[in-house]
Amino acid sequence: MADIAKLQIGEDTFEFPFVKGTENEVAIDIKTLRGATKGVITIDPGYKNTGSCKSDITFLDGEKGILRYRGYAIEDLAEKADFLEVAYSLIFGDLPSTEQLDKFYADIKAQSVVDDDIKKIIDAFPKTAHPMGVLSSLTSALTAFNPSSVNVDSEEDMYNSIVKILGKFPVLVAWTLRKKQGLPLNYGSTSLGYVENVMKMMFEKPNEEYVVNPIIKDALDKLLILHADHEQNCSTSTVRIVGSSHAGLFASLSAGISALWGPLHGGANQAVLEMLEAIKEDGGDTKKYMAKAKDKNDPFRLMGFGHRVYKNFDPRAKIIKVAADEVLKDLGIQDPILDIARGLEQEALNDPYFVDRKLYPNVDFYSGIIYRAMGIPVEMFTVMFALGRLPGWIAQWKEMRSNKEPIGRPRQIYTGENLRDFVEIEKR
Ligand code: ACO
DSSP states (O other): OOSEEEEEETTEEEEEEEEEOTTOOEEEOOTTHHHHHTSOOOOOGGGTTOOOOOOSSEEEETTTTEEEETTEEHHHHHHHOOHHHHHHHHHHSSOOOHHHHHHHHHHHHTTOOOOTTHHHHHHHSOTTSOHHHHHHHHHHHHHHHSOOOOOTTOHHHHHHHHHHHHHHHHHHHHHHHHHHHTOOOOOOOTTSOHHHHHHHHHHOOTTSOOOOOHHHHHHHHHHHHHHSOOSSOHHHHHHHHHHTTTOOHHHHHHHHHHHHHSTTTTTHHHHHHHHHHHHHHTTOOHHHHHHHHHOTTSOOOOTTBOOSSOSSOOHHHHHHHHHHHHHHHHTTOOOHHHHHHHHHHHHHHTOHHHHHTTOOBOHHHHHHHHHHHHTOOGGGHHHHHHHHHHHHHHHHHHHHHHTTOOOOOOOOOOOSOOSOOOOOGGGO
């Protein structure tokens, strides 16, 4: 491939260098485009062809179904590592040694108490509030209790903010659930691992000792690992762009949580279960819903199918499908919703509409099924996704600030009215 891309506009030729990644991905660097061409910009709604940054964190190849964090294959991480090791490697670049991991977890645990006044904020929410709205608000509220802004030039300051949010976030997640269920807002135990502690905080009944089920713990560990990062998706781009204004880490994360909430992104796992419930209520006719999904005059989409970047298969879905089968088998769960899910999956995999468009079940098709089996309410599914995505958001924010990236500020092509006369209100 040539070293230079050439753009011809009329008589003029403009040259732009290529940028090449370590996996041979290629981009045209158009930083000088607007200045050189005196005003021409590119337009790319949805950013399908636009790279927003260079990043060392996550590599994915949507055609080949590859996902790697810091160079480690997702399949290896899901099988051999735990969530905290993965979090460490995303944030700091390499898998930790035992000493590094022990210190990291000790520092997180030291930060795992939230100001008791947070309970007053939780109390003010109605029980009907969506957990994602509550979580986003509480994450933003943490700023009020931890007001010092991060000096990104100080490794120590950065590190302290990171362990702080990794310590406090699971408490907010658990309390969001407990508020919904009318349970006392408790703490877990520092004697437990990160994921076990989350489970205890979420599920412990006030009058029963909580015993961690290892099968559920393993499945949750896997789910959190699979969701931990996914390069420049909607919520991660949000975190980076909000952080690029030098808003603090917690405020940037709060914005990321809001972005994740939508049904086309993290909210898909909730939407999958709601869709399956609706199909069941409607008599379980999967064919009817397949037809609706294919009808261009019907806004219905098969939730949990298709992906912006994976156009052959979602490698996370492959791993989690196996985990879902294990959890359901081990817990002996019989659930008509699951039969509907299996029916839809089979039909879609054999239907030319889905095959031709390369629409396959994504990770959220299966994650909702596991969360349901674990006894997590549907509205909490996206909160669980946020818990998993937290290290990725942190890593991306840290990279963006450390690289001193400029404020994110896209341009536009204005298509509105030209200058027109102001008309007094009585004459309109
Ligand atoms: N059901 C029915 N048709 C679909 C679906 C679906 N789930 N997904 C895409 N299509 C169709 C589109 O209508 C389009 O058809 P056309 O070519 O005839 O116009 C074609 O497939 C291509 O789809 P796009 O919209 O271009 O795909 P895009 O990359 O923009 O969107 C998205 C990807 C948003 C994920 C989409 O597939 C979708 O809405 N899926 C359902 C929601 C979902 O599961 N989201 C979770 C994503 S995973 C995550 O966030 C972790």
